[in-house]
Each structure stands twice: as structure tokens, then as C-alpha cells.
Amino acid sequence: MKKLMLVLAVAVIGFVFVSITKAEDPNAPKAKDPNAPKVEDPNSQKAELKIIGKVIVVKDANGVVTAVKLENKKLGLYNVVLDEKGKEIGAKMEGKIIAAKAIESVQDEAKWLTVKAYRELPRRNGKDGNKGPSDKKGPADK
Numbered sequence: 001m002k003k004l005m006l007v008l009a010v011a012v013i014g015f016v017f018v019s020i021t022k023a024e025d026p027n028a029p030k031a032k033d034p035n036a037p038k039v040e041d042p043n044s045q046k047a048e049l050k051i052i053g054k055v056i057v058v059k060d061a062n063g064v065v066t067a068v069k070l071e072n073k074k075l076g077l078y079n080v081v082l083d084e085k086g087k088e089i090g091a092k093m094e095g096k097i098i099a100a101k102a103i104e105s106v107q108d109e110a111k112w113l114t115v116k117a118y119r120e121l122p123r124r125n126g127k128d129g130n131k132g133p134s135d136k137k138g139p140a141d142k
Contacts, residue, residue, distance in 0.1 A: 048116065049104045051075065057094040065090040070100065070113060078104075078113045085115040097121045 051072055058067035068080040068090040080086045080102075089098070099121055102113035 046103050046105070048101050049113070050099065050101055051078070051113070052097065052099045052121065053078070054097055055089055055093040055095065057090045070098070076111065078111045081112055081114045083114065085118070089115060089118060093118070093120060097123060 051070065053070040053072035053075075056069040056071055056077075057065055058069070060066050065082070065087065068082060068086055070078045070080055072078070080089060082090070089100075097120070098118045100113065100115050100118040102115045105112045105114070
């Protein structure tokens with residue numbers, strides 16, 4: 001009977017020891033849930049992103065700008081924050097290619113740009129009626 005009690009006591013102590021060593025350390029970093037929404041730290045310093053893209057403007061039935069987007073061939077579609085610069089881009093740059101310096105953020109899986117500065121880039125290959133290098137005739141074309 002003493003042997004049975006001793007074996008039982010050793011088993012209980014072993015179980016408790018294993019449970020304690022397997023328990024999660026409350027100070028250990030947690031693994032990120034891949035399905036969890038991304039939460040941006042509003043106080044974090046973000047680097048400026050330099051991006052080139054075509055300006056797409058969405059207007060309502062009255063012609064009021066409701067959204068401005070920047071389409072980049074490699075990075076995809078970005079929503080532009082409609083602050084002073086965003087509204088200016090919507091009013092002046094519809095359909096044009098621009099180079100922008102902006103702060104990128106992600107909200108509800110949508111990419112957003114807060115534009116700090118931008119400039120229009122010239123169109124290539126004679127688009128928009130401008131003569132590009134392909135429209136000029138060289139000596140061999142005469």
C-alpha cells in the first residue's frame with residue numbers, strides 16, 4: 001500500500017511540475033493572430049513614402065469630389081486623405097501622373113496616403129496630345 005501511495009504521489013508531483021513548466025509566461029511576447037485587424041500606433045513615427053501613380057477622382061452627381069485615389073502599377077490602389085493637399089490633387093490632377101511624398105497608413109485593410117508634397121510628371125509616348133520621343137521623325141524617317 002505504501003508503494004501505491006508513493007507512486008501516486010510521484011505521479012501527482014510530476015503532473016504538477018509539467019503543468020507549471022508548460023504554462024504560458026505572462027511576460028513572454030504573444031504570437032500575432034494572422035486574422036486580427038492591424039492596429040496602427042498613432043504615436044509611431046512613419047517614414048515618408050515616395051510613390052508615382054495615376055490620379056483617379058470620384059465625384060458625386062453634383063460634381064463634388066468625394067474620393068481621390070492614386071493607382072500605382074506595382075503597389076496597387078491607394079486612397080488619398082482629403083485634407084488640403086488631397087483636395088488640391090483632386091481638383092487639379094485628375095487623370096494625370098504624379099510623384100508624391102506621403103505617409104502611408106492602413107485602415108480596415110485599405111491603404112491610405114496623407115500627401116505631404118507632389119508634382120506632376122510629364123506623360124510619355126505622345127499621350128494627351130504632347131509629342132513624345134516616339135512622335136519625332138529622325139533622319140531615317142524623312
